[in-house]
Amino acid sequence: MTAQPVAAPPVPRKVAASLSEAKHLSFWAENAAPVGLIVLVVVFSVLSPTFLTVGNITAMLVAAAILVVLAVAQSFVITTGGIDLSISATMTIGAVGLGLAYQAGLPFWPSAIIAILASTVIGVINGLLIAKGKVTDFIATLGTLGVATGAALILTDGKPIAVTSTELLRLTTGKLGFVPYPFVLAAIVGAVAWFVMFRTRYGLHVQAVGGSEEAAVANGVKAPRVRIAVYVWAAALAGLASLLLVARIGAAEPAINTNYLLNSIAAVVLGGVSLTGGRAKIVGPILGALLLTALSNGLTLLAVSQFYQPLAVGLVVVLAALLTRFQKR
16 A cells, blocks of 8 residues: 555644744844844854853944944834934933033033033924924034034033943942843833833824824814924934943043934834834834844944944845835825
8 A cells, every 4th residue: 555645734723824934024124123133143243252142242232232222212202203413412412511520520420411401402402493483403403413413522622521330330230130231220210111002192193293284283182282292202312322331431421422313213224114204113213223233233233443443334224225115004
């Protein structure tokens, strides 16, 4: 007797649906950040034996914390269809505010509050210019970028201000398990932002304004207030990021680092947030920030020249931007 062929076990419906969806570009557009992060981890762990060591993972999480907070901040602005080009300068103003207050003799935590308030002022100015003054977001935030940059240099005479305190040291070196405190703080920011965006009326209004401001206003949404609030929220988070920045380098540096601006936008694009507004994500931009940090870290471990790293980041972002054309509406 001839043996009957054994039938292959049926593929579960969810798995079959995922495999079918993976055939379409929309799948890769929706999941660019997590898929890209997994690919990078696999590639760099093979090429460099130190990539997945505890020490290097901890270093990456510390480095990613600042970018995670800025990416979350930028996500709210971009969801409304805007953009904040002043976010790195706002963070610098916060760092300078912290440094000057601490230098004047204030304890660390009052100085930290001053840092956040100083950054928030930039957000209020941005929001009023855009919502009330009807200045385009690009021009308004480009202007405050210049103002904040100049103010930081004038206030410090262009010199870094050393900040040494036990609280700052604890923030720099402390860990919750193996997770460093800076990333714990960034994770808390991400969790709160997710709740605000997807579980509150304000988050719904942010998405509505980005989707169609006219329709949102017709339904009773006060669009100017929403726009002002997102820039204030973004600036306050930039102030919080300034604490992490000062903790990392041990000083309030008055010169801005434009890489944080570019990478915050890049993380949002990688995370699947639409640059035209109305499409909100929080987890995606966080994964995008982790991806960019892992990319930079991996290239450094492989002794790739610093000159090539912006090139690699740029190529990744352009690819992600092209994929956004295929996102589901």
